[in-house]
Amino acid sequence: MAVVADRQIIHETEIRPRHYLNVNHSFWSWFFTTDHKRIAMLYLGTITVFFLMGGVFALLFRLELMTPEGDLFQADTYNRFFTLHGVLMIFFFLVPSIPATLGNFLLPIMVGCRDLAFPKVNLASYWIFVFAGMFGVGMLASGGVDTGWTFYAPLSTHYSNTSVFMAAMAAFFAGFASILTGVNFIVTVHKMRAPGLTWFRLPLFVWAQYATGIIMMLGTPVIAITLFLVALERVWGVGIFDPAHGGDPVLFQHMFWFYSHPAVYIMILPGFGVISEVIACFSRNKIFGYHFIAFSSLAIAVLGFFVWGHHMFIAGQSVYTGVVFSLITMLVAVPSAIKVFNWTATFYGGNVTLESPMLYAIGFMGLFTVGGLTGLFLAAMGMDVPLHDTYFVVAHFHYVMVGGMVMAFMAGLHFWWPKMTGRMYPEFIAKFNAVIVFLGFNATFFPQFILGWLGMPRRYHAYPEEWQVLNVMSTAGATILGFGFTLAIAYFIWSLFYGERAGNNPWGAKGLEWTIESPPTTHNFHHIPTVTEDPYNYTGREEVNVQQ
């Protein structure tokens, strides 16, 4: 095809000395770019802002919980703090975190193409996200929300006098950003793979993004319509979920959790993908059980759609329905455990080194395992009755979301930062910081398991005196954690200007992204590569550690 040949000549002549970051510096070229790498960087900046905002609210309510009395903030203020923390962290940080940044950046490179299938849709996704963020800021400016991030009716629809409308719209639009990302990923993986790159030669990161894309595409519209109805109900003062007007609040919970449970997998599956890459690289070993890890991602995506009822064991759902949901929930533990076992087995016979991404990845494995196992406690209907709505639940999902996803995100950022920016961060400080974050995390959330077990309910700003020691530990841990994340942001920014040049492959890693320049050129590849070997073609113990 003549046209193709012409285009390749254009690529060879025009792009050699420049990479995607310095090709053009104008405002327009950044904020209206269709380059997946630039959009990834835009997303990274934006979600970091939301992450910091969510983090500040967490520190504020942890401060309140230093003392048993509700002395620092009013109960109403406290309610707003934990709600804003939840809404910002979930809809504006965790859901887009890995897919929209690392996924956006790496997926096209890993499948060996020049951009996502629909670059303009990708840009639209970013702007929809920004639009949603404006509702988020509006929500903050108009006094916040106090319903909890779950927006349960009829509190959200009638009784709360805070800006539920803004919050619902913020989540509504953020959802569409996420849907577009998901659709783009699925099409890209199906149609844009380089010659020779069969499905089972795809890096596991791509499999994980693909599974995430499925959930984003099929789950998110449901929360969108649910929140739309809540907003409608508030604005027009009509009843859809409010029992006083004939509505059914349990229907709200069904529709809400139909998305919001799978959303947990939107938030954790991409993390699994990162961990597979990092573990294989720093073990210098072929990943153990490639097919099992790949299919367990799909299994989690599918099973995840049939477990939402475990949030409603005590919400008036029938016992038999509960039993079914409980069983399927426990089934999800199987593919999750398959992953952890396979990663562990990858260490065996490898040449394990402990660079900073690996430290985060190993931290992930421990924390995610604790989070997953405590999930089984909550999946058991009998256990769930006393533990429901206690700090045990809070600790459980923070072990999965922060101990899992945020640790994986940190692992991924440290791993691919040299590729994304062309610079190395200070490795010693990064290692030190990985330890700080791990310790701070455990100090924050482990005491909460005990508090929950002792019966401390979530969402109150005061508590009996005997729980103070554990709460103070938790607040101290949160401070350490906050310090850790701030330090990481600081040295990442520092490295942009003063970091050592990274070179194309600082870790000696395998994978298409390490065969191109750091930072990549706008078109990623000078020639579309032909893939001839399996992924993770590391040679195990024989290989001498390259560089570093």
Place this chain on the structure above:
Amino acid sequence: MSSNSVPEIGPSTPYFAGHFEDVDQKIESDILGMWLFLAQEIMFFGGLFTAYSVYRHAYPDIFQLGADQLNYLMGAGNTMFLLISSLTMAMTVYYTQHGQFRKQLLCFLATMIFGSLFLVVKYFEYKEKWDHGLVPGLNWDPHTVDFAAANLTSPPENLKLYFILYFTMTGLHALHMVIGIGIGIAIFINMLLWKKYGPNRYMAVEMFGFYWHFVDIVWVFLFPLIYLI
């Protein structure tokens, strides 16, 4: 990527954005992307259909009474309009692929006209509901409803619930129609002025057809559920 996209010349120039390797890859991506988008739409409307089923099961008599308030002749006429517009849309795609520009233009124009007729009828339907005081939250004064004759076992107040669902479901459907007609006008201008779509470049038309048929199918489910049963 304006720097390396192929210039747009006319309906016979193979066209694809610079990041695709060839036309087939672009076509396959567009089709898959559109199907996934429609899957997403199904889940979106699916949430509403779920709410409809739950409340219909809870208050069958209210839903009966609600359906009696609707003008099923207008609904049936609208169903006709949409089915005809789907036919002309399918013909548009056929004529585009076979390069018959006159027929392509006429069929597409017919599609847009029947789609607009649907919205006109919808307007009169909504206006009638407004005059009868059947718009919950904005104008609720159901003076034309004979509650006594209906022999309700559920609270009459719940008729609001029926009409909220009626307005939300048909309203979101109408919004999809409006968006469709908006995009359709842009496509029509391209057809009329520049003969942009032909045998070698028909994806925009075909993708628009996917969307149009989908919106019609949603109506095919809405009509019996809301008006008839």
